[in-house]
Amino acid sequence: MVIVHRTMVHRAGFVFHSPEVVNVPFCGQLNRQRPRGFLFGDAMLVHKGHRIQLQPSQAQQVVFRQWAGAYRWAYNYGLERKKAEHEATGKSPGAYSLMQEVVALKKTDEYAWLRDVAKSIPRIALMHLEEAYNNFFRRCKDGAAKKGYPRWKSRKRSKVVLHLEPDTVTVEGKRIRIPKLGWVKMTKPLRFEGELVGTVAISERAGKWYASFNVQTEHVPAEKQGGAVGIDLGVATLATLSDGTTFENPKAIRRHGQLLARAQRQMARKQKGSNRWHRAKLRVARIQKHIADVRADAIHKATRYVADTYSLVALEDLNVSGMVRNHHLAKSVSDAAMSEFGRQVGYKVGWEQGEVTTISRWFPSSKLCGACGCINDDLTLADRTWTCDCGAVHNRDQNAAANILAEALRIHRGFPVTARGGDATGRPAKREQTCQVGLA
Numbered sequence: 441m442v443i444v445h446r447t448m449v450h451r452a453g454f455v456f457h458s459p460e461v462v463n464v465p466f467c468g469q470l471n472r473q474r475p476r477g478f479l480f481g482d483a484m485l486v487h488k489g490h491r492i493q494l495q496p497s498q499a500q501q502v503v504f505r506q507w508a509g510a511y512r513w514a515y516n517y518g519l520e521r522k523k524a525e526h527e528a529t530g531k532s533p534g535a536y537s538l539m540q541e542v543v544a545l546k547k548t549d550e551y552a553w554l555r556d557v558a559k560s561i562p563r564i565a566l567m568h569l570e571e572a573y574n575n576f577f578r579r580c581k582d583g584a585a586k587k588g589y590p591r592w593k594s595r596k597r598s599k600v601v602l603h604l605e606p607d608t609v610t611v612e613g614k615r616i617r618i619p620k621l622g623w624v625k626m627t628k629p630l631r632f633e634g635e636l637v638g639t640v641a642i643s644e645r646a647g648k649w650y651a652s653f654n655v656q657t658e659h660v661p662a663e664k665q666g667g668a669v670g671i672d673l674g675v676a677t678l679a680t681l682s683d684g685t686t687f688e689n690p691k692a693i694r695r696h697g698q699l700l701a702r703a704q705r706q707m708a709r710k711q712k713g714s715n716r717w718h719r720a721k722l723r724v725a726r727i728q729k730h731i732a733d734v735r736a737d738a739i740h741k742a743t744r745y746v747a748d749t750y751s752l753v754a755l756e757d758l759n760v761s762g763m764v765r766n767h768h769l770a771k772s773v774s775d776a777a778m779s780e781f782g783r784q785v786g787y788k789v790g791w792e793q794g795e796v797t798t799i800s801r802w803f804p805s806s807k808l809c810g811a812c813g814c815i816n817d818d819l820t821l822a823d824r825t826w827t828c829d830c831g832a833v834h835n836r837d838q839n840a841a842a843n844i845l846a847e848a849l850r851i852h853r854g855f856p857v858t859a860r861g862g863d864a865t866g867r868p869a870k871r872e873q874t875c876q877v878g879l880a
């Protein structure tokens with residue numbers, strides 16, 4: 441199994457130096473805007489995620505599915521009540537008063553089944569609903585194109601997931617104790633030491649169960665040997681760095697892509713809803729999950745190397761709102777990989793106390809000649825190398841990475857640059873290095 445670790449924080453890293461901030465109690469478990477880390481001498485307190493595969497018994501799986509249903513029920517109950525109250529009175533009840541309603545319902549015969557559900561499940565569902573409303577109102581205020589009004593949780597659309605409050609579970613070696621259910625086996629112990637924060641999410645994917653933990657843990661930033669680096673993210677090559685380091689896409693992705701296509705064709709030939717169709721569907725889901733795991737592993741390794749090595753990291757801003765959505769599958773998958781790469785660079789470089797600079801998406805990084813500054817408008821996506829009128833021969837990705845670095849250094853004038861990171865003109869250093877990553 442591939443370990444996926446992530447952070448709940450989606451913004452670029454900020455370090456809070458004020459010691460008062462450290463003592464602020466953890467206010468609101470669902471506050472996604474909270475700072476990424478606190479400086480604590482040399483170490484930082486950061487939130488690290490760890491997803492571990494579970495080995496629940498058949499009976500425990502049944503309970504998990506029921507509880508996932510209870511989570512959806514509480515969410516939908518809150519949504520319905522909010523809508524009804526808003527129509528009647530113009531105000532809508534908050535998570536706390538909705539929770540009191542749920543507690544009252546528990547005492548009725550009709551909702552007796554709620555008593556068998558872990559207490560924190562409806563509570564977290566209602567907090568998630570509150571958060572969805574807050575996000576909706578914020579987007580309305582910001583005038584966003586997509587407001588995203590909270591939707592019903594449906595069994596078909598939502599993945600099977602339930603959330604538990606961290607102080608209600610106990611993790612001990614390779615097992616986790618869940619209220620009203622008892623011990624559930626895990627395939628490996630929790631990797632980080634520290635306090636559990638956020639929620640513990642139990643979810644099902646491709647027939648397997650996982651628990652996702654967020655741990656507040658101490659992190660000592662790496663000693664970085666490289667200076668500044670520019671990164672070009674691409675389709676053919678996962679990432680090209682301005683100093684010549686490249687990260688290839690794992691070969692397994694391509695191979696499994698062919699397997700996936702065949703499995704999908706086989707599924708299409710089966711009678712929808714039949715046993716054979718369900719088996720074929722599970723097989724498709726398993727291959728999809730394997731590809732996603734391999735890709736995630738490659739991105740984690742590459743971004744870890746970048747965060748451990750460089751103190752200033754420049755890359756293109758990939759999260760521009762209004763970015764054209766691409767419906768071509770391969771393209772949208774690589775777009776997703778690129779934005780995931782950018783997200784991970786954001787928080788990992790933050791942990792290592794480096795700096796990330798994003799360059800406008802409209803900066804012509806590929807078309808610009810790093811030697812003379814001309815723009816080559818004839819450059820197409822298929823051109824892997826090109827020759828400028830000035831005589832310079834460029835590797836497309838390498839040139840783009842160097843241009844991204846040069847642009848970042850223009851913004852950060854005066855940043856110290858070492859030989860590994862390229863010189864102040866942004867031209868790459870002579871050294872060439874290739875890192876093959878992934879499971880292939």
Ligand SMILES: [Zn+2]
Nearest residue numbers: 809812828830
């Ligand atoms: Zn030129």
